[in-house]
Amino acid sequence: MYTPTPPMGWNSWNTFGPMPTDRLIRETADAIVALGYREAGYEYVIIDDGWMLRERDENGLFVADPEKFPYGIGALADYVHGKGLKLGIYSCAGTRTCARYPGSFDHEFSDAKQFAQWQVDYLKYDFCNFPKSAKGRQRYQTMSMALRACGRDIYFAACNWGLESPETWMRSVGANSYRSTPDILDNFPSAAEIAQSQLNLLHCSAAPCFNDMDMLTVGMFGKGHVGLNDPNNKALAACMEQDYVTQFALWSCMGSALIIGADVRSISDSMRRLLQNRELIAINQDAECRCPYLVYHEGAQFCFLKHMSDHTVTLVYANLSDEETEVDCIFADLGLPCTSGVRLRLRDVMTGEDEGVFSDHHPLEIPAHGCRVFRGSFVPA
Numbered sequence: 138m139y140t141p142t143p144p145m146g147w148n149s150w151n152t153f154g155p156m157p158t159d160r161l162i163r164e165t166a167d168a169i170v171a172l173g174y175r176e177a178g179y180e181y182v183i184i185d186d187g188w189m190l191r192e193r194d195e196n197g198l199f200v201a202d203p204e205k206f207p208y209g210i211g212a213l214a215d216y217v218h219g220k221g222l223k224l225g226i227y228s229c230a231g232t233r234t235c236a237r238y239p240g241s242f243d244h245e246f247s248d249a250k251q252f253a254q255w256q257v258d259y260l261k262y263d264f265c266n267f268p269k270s271a272k273g274r275q276r277y278q279t280m281s282m283a284l285r286a287c288g289r290d291i292y293f294a295a296c297n298w299g300l301e302s303p304e305t306w307m308r309s310v311g312a313n314s315y316r317s318t319p320d321i322l323d324n325f326p327s328a329a330e331i332a333q334s335q336l337n338l339l340h341c342s343a344a345p346c347f348n349d350m351d352m353l354t355v356g357m358f359g360k361g362h363v364g365l366n367d368p369n370n371k372a373l374a375a376c377m378e379q380d381y382v383t384q385f386a387l388w389s390c391m392g393s394a395l396i397i398g399a400d401v402r403s404i405s406d407s408m409r410r411l412l413q414n415r416e417l418i419a420i421n422q423d424a425e426c427r428c429p430y431l432v433y434h435e436g437a438q439f440c441f442l443k444h445m446s447d448h449t450v451t452l453v454y455a456n457l458s459d460e461e462t463e464v465d466c467i468f469a470d471l472g473l474p475c476t477s478g479v480r481l482r483l484r485d486v487m488t489g490e491d492e493g494v495f496s497d498h499h500p501l502e503i504p505a506h507g508c509r510v511f512r513g514s515f516v517p518a
């Protein structure tokens with residue numbers, strides 16, 4: 138049984154690509170605790186692709202690369218658990234991982250057992266090199282059965298990049314989260330495209346299986362594996378702080394998994410404060426985890442409302458265009474016609490300031506690449 142809220146953690150891929158090491162994971166676990174990330178809710182430390190040797194051993198088992206992980210995965214899990222955190226690992230439903238290490242196809246049960254013996258807590262399960270004759274849905278079901286039979290609670294983080302409409306079947310195969318998007322790159326258009334691709338899937342991110350909009354790039358500023366050196370990253374400029382604020386606000390309020398991809402040992406103070414923004418995290422981790430209600434979507438602008446368990450609402454306005462804009466939200470579109478006499482008291486979540494009490498409509502400005510988040514409480518008639 139898991140807390141029925143989106144998973145929070147850190148993953149090695151965005152910054153370190155296929156080069157995770159024991160030292161990196163230990164230092165990251167240390168930093169997650171020392172710099173307040175654990176306290177803010179980040180729990181999983183996830184080793185992505187590149188942790189194993191190119192071939193399995195003579196018994197068909199994975200071998201952790203002894204140069205990268207000289208003490209083995211079990212010892213690393215002990216260390217991470219000693220910090221009050223959980224260890225995640227990576228494998229793939231295909232015959233090889235995306236970086237061409239061995240995949241779990243036809244090894245699902247022995248791999249799950251090996252992860253359980255190592256005391257692993259979370260499995261990211263990717264989709265590269267998947268045989269054409271096989272069925273994705275069925276192989277995710279097979280790994281799910283293997284995890285449930287392995288004798289340990291292992292969080293099943295499926296990752297088939299949103300292919301084959303996973304929102305229609307990932308819940309039924311027992312996944313706890315599923316990647317609903319292709320890979321993120323550290324540039325604003327990439328994050329904006331991912332966010333917009335989720336607008337007609339907003340109703341799908343709900344307990345106990347959450348949309349994973351991919352690891353955050355917040356705080357990377359162009360450095361790292363999916364940064365400006367990635368040949369796929371055609372952006373000329375790294376993200377600005379505003380771009381990251383928008384990304385984190387959207388991932389939080391849209392109910393995505395919150396998995397940091399930057400190097401937590403060296404994230405700037407302002408980006409650390411953003412990643413630890415208690416109010417945004419509380420919206421993401423709200424006890425009811427309601428998926429948002431889309432109010433409007435016009436071009437690069439959209440607005441959604443999320444009902445909160447304390448009978449307030451979260452109101453999110455995004456403007457992903459390059460120009461500042463003014464909008465006037467008509468409350469009838471929120472289900473609050475002026476004839477009700479009910480007004481909304483709005484507080485700006487990012488600044489903590491009172492925006493005022495509004496009836497009928499709410500005019501506001503949204504900066505370029507901007508997102509404004511308000512917590513609204515009802516003022517009865």
Ligand code: GLA
Pocket residue numbers: 150185186234235236263296298319320
């Ligand atoms: C795929 C996944 C990424 C990462 C890499 C590893 O591209 O979508 O998140 O895990 O594989 O090779």
